[in-house]
Amino acid sequence: MLTRKEMKQKARQSLRKHYLMFVTVCVAAAILGTEFSGSLDGIKIESREERSTKTTVTGIVGRQPNLSDVVLEALQGREEESRELSQELKDQAVQNTKEGRGNAALGRSRGVLAGFVNSITSGSILVTLIAAVNSMVGSAGVTVFLFIVLSLLLSLGAWVFLFNMYTVVSRRIFLEGRVYEKLTIQRFAFLLRVKRWTKVSLTMALASLYQMLWALTIVGGIIKRYSYFLVPYIAAENPDISPKKAIHLSRKMMHGHKWECFVFELTYWGWDMLGSLTLGLTAIFYSNPYKTAAFSEFYAELRDLAKEKRIEGCELLNDKYLFEKADEDVIFEAYGDTLASFLENEGEEPEKLGGAAGFLANVLGITVINRQDERAYEEYRNGQSKYQMIKAAVEGKVYPERLFPIPETGKRQRLETLRYMRRYSVWSVILLFFAFSFIGWVWEVSLHLITDGVFVNRGVLHGPWLPIYGTGGVMILAVLNKFREKPLVEFLLTIVLCGCVEYFTSWFLEITHNGQKWWDYSGYFLNLNGRICAEGLLVFGLGGMAIVYVAAPLLDDLIRKIPHRILIPVCITLLAVFGADEVYSNQHPNTGKGITDYTGAWIEEEKVRT
DSSP: OOOHHHHHHHHHHHHHHTOOOOOOOOHHHHHHHHHHHGGGGBOOOOOHHHHHOOOOOOOOOOOOHHHHEEEEEHTOHHHHHHHHHHHHHHHHHHHHHHHHOGGGGGOSSSSHHHHHHHHHHHHHHHHHHHHHHHHHHHHHHHHHHHHHHHHHHHHHHHHIITTHHHHHHHHHHHHHHHHHHHOGGGGGGGGHTOOHHHHHHHHHHHHHHHHHHHHHTTHHHHHHHOOOOTHHHHHOOOOTTHHHHHHHHHHHHHHHTTTHHHHHTTTTTTHHHHHHHHTTTHHIIIIIHHHHHHHHHHHHHHHHHHHHOOOOOOOOOOOGGGTTTOOHHHHHHHHHHHHHHHHHHOOOOHHHHOOOHIIIIIIOOOEEOOOHHHHHHHHHHHHHHHHHHHHHHHHSSOOOGGGSSSOOOOHHHTTTTTTSSSSEHHHHHHHHHHHHHHHHHHHHHHHHHHHSSSOOOOOSSSSSHHHHHHHHHHHHHHHHHGGGGHHHHHHHHHHHHHHHHHHHHHHHHHHTTTTTOOOTTBBTTTBBBBBBBBHHHHHHHHHHIIIIIIHHHHHHHHTTTHHHHHHHHHHHHHHHHHHHHHHHHHHHOOOOOOTTTSOOHHHHHHHHOO
């Protein structure tokens, strides 16, 4: 077995090969709160109001309130008291994070994600829903019960099927990065491709449940943490393994290696301290991916030992080519027919358009209509992209998906219809603009409803759209058209582009509306004049990737099915209504509580108390 020094050396080699991808994977984990969430605490600075000493007068004497107290007060019709208790729970979460207690992600004092999580854990969202439904049905007991069940189910579902199992996705990417030179963005969806997302989610949920129960014994919790340490790696290698077998196999493989794993973690103590001193920057940009890559090497070593000792269940570790490259004969047997078929049917590149139409089509990826030659161009571009992927697999540069133990064929055919190397017609662009604007409006209205318990028509305009989202989405598709074949470059440029759009929009609105603000990021670390901030740009970057590679192709496929005799009048009507809204809102902008004076209801309540 390799020494710790040798494993770290190999980890650094992997990190150099895939630095941007590894950092992106770990940042996404931190945002989701699955791992490394403490690394993001340094990129937020609390506002003056949040640093104030907090005292809350409640009817609960002699002990700290909890979620059941909040629900009980709401059930008894004392809405004001329940909101005060809920606020105290939020304050406690913030204070716990300041003092290094509990999960740091739950104690954030600024940001949308923090508000969402704290609204759930403090029960404020339940109070709002209970009060709203009570006013309609008049049955407090039934209302409370239904909403508690629904809230818990939604929270549990999000944790089981997204947050908790993302660890498996990240481990798969790190393991592939050990052997192969390239990592494609499609590997984030590998569990969907083999239809094992649910099974892996249940595996991780069962391991977490066992760990939680063992944690009640304190010592047992520490020991079992290392017993179950390899579960996400095992599930990443073989998503088809049953939850109990994955846990059992992890216990067998970690037998005699728990202390070794503990000491290995301790060797990163210096990096953890450096991360704290640098406000999490060294953790985000180096030590988090470095540590994950090192423990991927640790898993590979324990896997080899398990195979060598023939421990029970080791035959389930069956993804041979995740740890070594396939021989040429094996590769050509798997890909030879496809490669030969492609070369035989490869067409010539369609002639490029000239003039203004050529500029729109070749540079921005926009056409007036989807003509037959545009379809041919789309088929050619996507064929070229597919060929490059097959070629990379044959050359041993990427993981050979066709050699994966679980067949991906059925799912692959559907995913390949999401051909993101395409041009969008003017009419598609118009409808995509309104689709993204509406989605952005729903997003912000929902967040305001969750965090403050009030429906507010967000935005400058009066209609159900936020054009900054539509403009950003369309600009990502057009301005960054040339970078779609390079997802990591697309991601970074999306952040820059969205930052420019958001900053300019904020500046323009302020100078045209006498300094009136519709958003303000003051108090966030790495904010620029309160108009943009690092946390928001990271979310925009991830959202932009979803637009380019999933949402826009899906919506465009649907739009193409609409006959032009219907499509064109719909677009013209939407533009006319939108234009009227723009003219009216220029004279009578949408302002008021929760729109232009929005800072978050819980901060406003804090101001009143202090």
